[in-house]
Amino acid sequence: MRKTFLELETNPLNSYDFCFIGIKYCSADYLLGVQKAADKVRELSFRYANADGSSIPLKVYSPEEGYILKDTRAYDLGNVCASSLEELENKIFRLNFQAGCTPIFVGGDHSITYETVKRMAKDYDDILVVQFDAHSDFIDDFEGYPHGSVMNEICKINQISKIIHFGIRGNLNCEPAICESRKMGNIVIPYDKIEEEINSLLEFLKDKNVYITFDMDFLNPIYAPATNCPEPGGPSYEETIKYLKKIIKFSKKIIGMDFVEYNPDCEGPIITGTTIVNLIMESLSYMTTKINTTV
Numbered sequence: 260m261r262k263t264f265l266e267l268e269t270n271p272l273n274s275y276d277f278c279f280i281g282i283k284y285c286s287a288d289y290l291l292g293v294q295k296a297a298d299k300v301r302e303l304s305f306r307y308a309n310a311d312g313s314s315i316p317l318k319v320y321s322p323e324e325g326y327i328l329k330d331t332r333a334y335d336l337g338n339v340c341a342s343s344l345e346e347l348e349n350k351i352f353r354l355n356f357q358a359g360c361t362p363i364f365v366g367g368d369h370s371i372t373y374e375t376v377k378r379m380a381k382d383y384d385d386i387l388v389v390q391f392d393a394h395s396d397f398i399d400d401f402e403g404y405p406h407g408s409v410m411n412e413i414c415k416i417n418q419i420s421k422i423i424h425f426g427i428r429g430n431l432n433c434e435p436a437i438c439e440s441r442k443m444g445n446i447v448i449p450y451d452k453i454e455e456e457i458n459s460l461l462e463f464l465k466d467k468n469v470y471i472t473f474d475m476d477f478l479n480p481i482y483a484p485a486t487n488c489p490e491p492g493g494p495s496y497e498e499t500i501k502y503l504k505k506i507i508k509f510s511k512k513i514i515g516m517d518f519v520e521y522n523p524d525c526e527g528p529i530i531t532g533t534t535i536v537n538l539i540m541e542s543l544s545y546m547t548t549k550i551n552t553t554v
């Protein structure tokens with residue numbers, strides 16, 4: 260098994276813009292496979308790594324876009340392993356990534372986002388969370404059902420100004436939870452309303468520090484079947500990267516990202532894992548362009 264994402268360095272001497280951080284945690288026994296997500300993503304990223312063993316500049320090439328990561332400066336910080344949310348919180352809180360560096364957290368069920376957002380609130384006062392997800396995750400029961408209530412819990416963090424539930428769909432949603440979230444001032448954009456509402460969302464993001472949490476069940480399960488709660492229908496890979504690109508481009512700054520709910524023990528782990536690898540590379544490419552055009 261390959262040790263790092265895209266064979267990036269683990270201890271860079273220079274200053275870098277991004278770091279990959281694996282999270283090995285799950286909040287329920289039936290989700291255990293999510294702990295394997297980060298290492299599976301590293302393993303599947305190997306085919307996109309430089310053939311000569313070098314790590315920077317990355318030579319990922321697409322016929323449409325050219326060398327998409329040639330200016331991207333990233334490293335791999337390794338894994339955070341925990342057996343309770345309290346332990347995860349302590350370990351994530353003490354994580355010492357380089358100042359100004361945008362972390363890309365990979366792995367775990369959605370409960371981990373409470374801890375990663377709390378960590379970002381240490382560095383930023385005013386954070387807007389964009390949640391790519393089929394489900395609102397806003398029920399009010401963090402103890403009993405952490406990954407189904409994580410956004411409700413995040414809403415209680417002082418530094419969080421708003422949550423955008425982006426692309427929710429399917430029959431596993433909860434009406435009182437969605438109403439409660441709207442009442443708290445959050446924005447709900449169902450999948451079938453994205454095209455109608457995305458322009459006003461982008462306008463709203465332009466002076467915001469944005470944290471993106473990406474639940475793999477956002478995608479149509481044809482593209483990402485290895486997740487705990489797949490929902491039929493939903494956005495294609497092409498639609499997904501189109502929205503990611505716009506949201507990254509229009510936000511003032513992307514302060515952090517996570518990719519959660521990938522369970523390599525569920526059916527289709529390779530397609531879902533390879534989809535994550537590509538979503539991360541596309542995001543890094545858009546964020547790098549952003550850094551180089553705003554400085």
Ligand SMILES: [Mn+2]
Nearest residue numbers: 369392396474
């Ligand atoms: Mn979720």
